[in-house]
Amino acid sequence: MPNDMQNDKKGAKRRELIKAAGAAGLLAAGGGLTNLSLAQSAKVKVGLMLPYTGTFAQLGVAIANGFKLAISEQGKTLAGREVEYVTLDDESDPPKGADRANQLVTRDKVDLLVGTVHSGVQMGIVKIVRESGVLHIIPNAGVEAATGQLCAPNIFRSSFANGQPAYPMGKVVADRGLKNVVTLAWRYGAGEESVAGFKDSFLKGGGKIVKELWLPFPNVEFQSLLTEIASLKPDAVFVFFAGGGAAKFLTDWKAAGLKGRIPLFGTGFLTEGVLEAVGDAAEGIETTLHYGDGIDTPKNRAFRLAYAKAFKLQPDVYAVQGYDAGLLFAAGMKAVKGDISKKKEIIAAMRAATIDSPRGKVTMSKSQNPIQDMYLRKVVGQENRVTGVAMKALDYPPSGTCKMPA
Amino acid sequence: MIFPDAFLPYLEPAVDFPTFLIQLLNGVQYGLLLFLIASGLTLIFGIMGIINLAHGSFYMLGAYLAFSLTEGLGSLWLALPAGIVLSVLFGLALEWLVIQRLYARDHLYQVLLTYGLILVFEELRSILWGDDVHGVKVPELLAASISLTDNLNYPVYRLAMSGVCLVLALGLWWVLRRTKLGMIIRAGSVNRDMVQSLGIDITLIYRIVFAAGLALAAFAGMLAAPTSSVFPGMGNQVLIICFVVVVIGGIGSVQGAMIGAILIGLVDTFGKVLTLEVAGFQLLPQLSGVTVYLMMAVILLWRPEGLFGSRGR
Incomplete structure (x- = not known):
């Protein structure tokens, strides 16, 4: 029967293959290449x-x-x-x-x-x-x-999520009775979402945004905006900057004499990784973030x-x-x-x-973003020392925009 | 003609007169700083005709030198001369090694090579100094600040920087326009071969000009280090605006670069703080990121060769 013949041939081939594979496996084992294919x-x-x-x-x-x-x-x-x-x-x-x-x-x-x-x-x-x-x-x-x-x-x-570390700060500032606030940030995704997060809880707490100031990312020429802030005389200022821009901002803020006159708040990124660079310009500044020193x-x-x-x-x-x-x-x-x-x-x-x-x-969270405690931190020397929990188990921003496909 | 109110331009007169004056000062001061940073580019791009994209890297190099040398020597006063000497030597070496190969080639090669230099310098910076943000202390002598209003101070260091910029601008102008060396440099920028055949070692002159341009950029970085802090990528931030300064001013013109820089300083400053509404749309400060480039477009439409550029170059 031709069919049987073919099957036999196939069977023979298969057996040969298995033999060959076995031999190869033995060889490989002998050569120190143990279980290469299995491990992979x-x-x-x-x-x-x-x-x-x-x-x-x-x-x-x-x-x-x-x-x-x-x-x-x-x-x-x-x-x-x-x-x-x-x-x-x-x-x-x-x-x-x-x-x-x-x-x-x-x-x-x-x-x-x-x-x-x-x-x-x-x-x-x-x-x-x-x-x-x-x-x-x-x-x-x-x-x-x-x-x-x-x-x-x-x-x-x-x-x-960008707004998450900023949201608790709005409540902190409002709770302290600081009513008139100026915000200042780079106009790009992270800056805009941070300011939105801050405003969200700050307005709920009865605060008022006097003016939103922006500068293009990653521009670091702050002088005109500092002048504007000085003339607006707000109760407090909320900022979003990070990295080298944050270091320059903190230095300029102090040089303009605003440090100590107008309370400055921000998300933790303002004071992460820049404390050595700015010296005492950051001392005492409070920020909110999901981590800090001294937990x-x-x-x-x-x-x-x-x-x-x-x-x-x-x-x-x-x-x-x-x-x-x-x-x-x-x-x-x-x-x-x-x-x-x-x-x-x-x-x-x-x-x-x-x-x-x-x-x-x-x-x-429902949208698979972390639900986490947000810490209030204060710059003490070279540390972002945790001084308390600004918000417990914060789920923000609301997962409403997320329509999770099943 | 009667327009509905909403269609009239509306400029918020929120600033009182003292604040306006301070903003004016801010604008001029920023402009002078821009001139300082762009002055080296005026030499290398404006006079030598080399499109030097690595100019920002030289600025960064200066800032990092200021950081290391201030740590090592104890004060910025010692770091400045040491940094200038080092960057001049570096400039001479770089010109000999790579830049001199560019004079005879077209602009595409210059762009490619100097872009490559940006990448090389960024990596070297990362290897030598790491990716941390650093600060440089303002020298004791200039650490004070002047009180302008009841809650705003002006740092003396910024005013001193403006002074240095003015001196530098005058010096540059004087060398280029009033000395024999300047005459040779300018002649070389028009016709290299002719100058060479008159028995002048133009190769050496160009090497010096390039080194001077690099040193000026590094010097700007050193001076700016205490106010701007020292961080990776800081050169890229200033690169574009430097080209804008030189292009607005007119290629090869020191006065032009100065006027261009101050115009940019003022436009940028007021663009950020004024509120301008036309037909119900908020133009300022929404568009503050592009005001400078809009101004450049307008100026180039009006005078394609820049404010002080010579026609027919």
Whole structure:
């Protein structure tokens, strides 16, 4: 029978193949290449798309360090699977964001994409992960749309939404009876969303915005705006600046003689990483953020010690965000015992997770943005010392704009 | 003709006279600072005709030098001369190594090479100094401030910077217009070969001019360091505006660059704080980010060669 003949031939071929494979396996074992193919299929691939060069390089490194620390604390494997990292420098270059994310998803076939810092690049990543459905954790970028209009079941954030750190400050300022406030910020996404968050709670608390002042990002010529503020004589000023711009602003604010005359408030980014540069120009300034110096909990102490030991560096808020991204992913992997194919179950477990973060307890909101305590901090010497909790378990901005597809 | 009220331009007269004067001062002061930063570009771009995109990097280099040298030598007064010497040497070396290859080539090569230099300098900065934000202390002598109103002070250091800018502008103008060296430089910018064939070592002259341009940019960075703080990418912020200054002023003109810089200073200052509404749309301060570029467009439409540029170049 011709059919049988063919079957026999196929069978023979198959047997030969199996033999050959077995021999190859033995050879490989003898040559020290043990279980090459097996191990590869068992590894979990994590893509770290972060800025490793440029202005945000330090943030990228801190996030990657934090993430790796969290994973290594889970033991040798993550729920029975080794973790392999694919790192990619996004250079904080928005036009290339989508292409680079696509490279990680289609070429490297990562199981989880972690990234990034810059909100413009983030929008490119969000586009790709929405199309491909790859599991995604945002470890910094605050652009509200990512967990707002553009939210998706596979998109999580371990950091903050732009308005979130600013919202509690509005209440703090209103509660102190400071009624007439001027706001000043860079006119770009983060600046606008921060001012909106501040206004939201400040107006609810009975405050009044005397004037909104803006300057183009990343312009740092503040002198005319400081003159304007001096002539408006408000009860307080709320600002959003970060990095080098924040350092220059704080220096100019003091040189213009406004420090000590008009109370200055901002989100924590105003005084993160610039205290050494500005000397006493920042002393006493109060800000709100989801982390700070001197959070005296066993978890935070243990985290700071482990981080310092592993990387010979002091951790900052970005390291915490990276660390929590690792914890969040670990919670998902544990729930499915390492079976990465059960994406629905992983997502459900991550949604329900309570992260024991160095900053305190963190859970996920409906739009998968962190619900977290917001601290009031005050600059004392070289520290952003936590003086209290400005708002407990803050879920902001409201998840109303997020229509999560099931 | 009767227009509805809403269609008339509306300029909010919210500022009182003293505040207006202070803003005027702010505008002039910012303009002078811009001139200081752009002065090196006036030499390299305006006189030598090299499109130098790395100008911002030289500015950043100066700021970082000021930071390191002030730490090392103990005061900005010592850091300034040391920084100038270092940046002149660096300028001579850079011209010899790469820039001299550009004179005979067209602008595209210049743009490519000097853009490459930006990337190289950013990485070097990251390797040598890291990505931290740093501060430089204002020297004790100039640390005071003058009280202008009941709640606004003006730092003496800013006024001193303006003084330095004026002296520098006069010096530049004098060298270029009133000395033999200046005459040779200007002649070289019109016809290199002719100057060369008259027995003048134009290669050396250009090397010096480039080094001087670089040193001016670095000097601006050093002077600005105490007020602007020192941070990665600070050069890129000033690069575009420097080109605007030189283009508005007219290529090759020191007076033009000065007038252009002060115009920009004033337009930028008042663009940020005035409220201007036309036909119910708020134009200012909504558009404060583009006022400077609008002004440039208008000036170039009116005089394509810039305010003080010579026609037919």
